[in-house]
Amino acid sequence: MKECAICKSEFAEEDASSSPFTEAGEWLAGEVWDDAGMLCPQCLENRAMLSMMYLHEKNT
Numbered sequence: 001m002k003e004c005a006i007c008k009s010e011f012a013e014e015d016a017s018s019s020p021f022t023e024a025g026e027w028l029a030g031e032v033w034d035d036a037g038m039l040c041p042q043c044l045e046n047r048a049m050l051s052m053m054y055l056h057e058k059n060t
Ligand SMILES: [Zn+2]
Pocket: 004, 005, 006, 007, 008, 009, 039, 040, 041, 042, 043, 044
């Protein structure tokens, strides 16, 4: 089990379900935040949803 860097809840990496947001979150974790594998699926998903709103502005 790993401990999520954001919410501190434990999660199993192989648990990572693949919703479009989780996948986006994993990509962002690797490419943008450099903390891939350190966040639970829930946080990845939440962050992906927020990022989709913010990165928009950042990229323009
Ligand atoms: Zn979390």
